[in-house]
Amino acid sequence: KQEVTQIPAALSVPEGENLVLNCSFTDSAIYNLQWFRQDPGKGLTSLLLIQSSQREQTSGRLNASLDKSSGRSTLYIAASQPGDSATYLCAVGLGGYSTLTFGKGTMLLVSP
Amino acid sequence: EPEVTQTPSHQVTQMGQEVILRCVPISNHLYFYWYRQILGQKVEFLVSFYNNEISEKSEIFDDQFSVERPDGSNFTLKIRSTKLEDSAMYFCASRAGTGTTEAFFGQGTRLTVV
Numbered sequence: 001k002q003e004v005t006q007i008p009a010a011l012s013v014p015e016g017e018n019l020v021l022n023c024s025f026t027d028s029a030i031y032n033l034q035w036f037r038q039d040p041g042k043g044l045t046s047l048l049l050i051q052s053s054q055r056e057q058t059s060g061r062l063n064a065s066l067d068k069s070s071g072r073s074t075l076y077i078a079a080s081q082p083g084d085s086a087t088y089l090c091a092v093g094l095g096g097y098s099t100l101t102f103g104k105g106t107m108l109l110v111s112p
Numbered sequence: 113e114p115e116v117t118q119t120p121s122h123q124v125t126q127m128g129q130e131v132i133l134r135c136v137p138i139s140n141h142l143y144f145y146w147y148r149q150i151l152g153q154k155v156e157f158l159v160s161f162y163n164n165e166i167s168e169k170s171e172i173f174d175d176q177f178s179v180e181r182p183d184g185s186n187f188t189l190k191i192r193s194t195k196l197e198d199s200a201m202y203f204c205a206s207r208a209g210t211g212t213t214e215a216f217f218g219q220g221t222r223l224t225v226v
Contacts (some may be wrong), residue, residue, distance in 0.1 A: 028144045028177070034214060034215060036217070041220060041222075042220070043150040043203060043217050043218055043219035044203065044205075045217075046202065046214050046216060046217070049213075049214045066223070089155065089222045091155070092217075095168065096167075097143060097161055097162060097167045097168050098143070098207065099145065099157045099168055100145075100155075100157060100205075100215060100217070101157070102154050102155040102156070103154065104153075104154050105154075
């Protein structure tokens with residue numbers, strides 16, 4: 001059974017810092033990996049999708065990498081801002097219908 | 113920008129009552145999903161739906177749950193007889209395809225069973 005773990009569980013940084021969020025998964029036979037942002041009590045906003053054949057994806061200040069063989073992904077956030085404060089979720093897509101298995105998330109607080 | 117829409121945003125129901133949660137997926141998408149998140153826990157997969165039938169379901173999705181796409185635009189989740197432990201945020205998601213396309217999620221329906 002696929003397990004997804006995210007480290008750290010919580011992170012507090014001052015504005016402007018670059019930071020890395022980590023995600024690991026136990027079964028490397030994934031179709032894709034997707035990073036989401038969740039604000040308190042809200043839905044999931046897709047940030048980046050990495051297909052299993054890709055090594056990284058970039059969107060603005062966000063860069064996500066994927067190392068399938070070692071079962072790891074990282075989300076790099078450059079020049080963090082207070083508006084980046086949220087919970088970041090990693091999810092791996094499995095099977096023919098790409099159902100997602102989620103980690104518990106990293107709660108990020110960026111202080112001004 | 114196209115989005116997945118869920119209604120209602122919050123529903124309170126008494127234990128044992130039936131509830132129907134509604135979703136309008138993105139219009140050209142083919143794959144539909146329901147997930148749930150109990151407060152403080154991980155988001156969990158419930159069911160996937162493709163070509164007008166259930167394609168996968170989790171252990172959580174027992175006989176008390178059913179899904180339907182009644183009219184080509186709406187996608188519903190029904191819980192026949194709600195239990196206290198069904199209290200959670202329920203998310204609908206859709207995809208255009210499978211492995212190479214993003215899943216887009218709605219804002220969720222918070223279900224509270226009292």
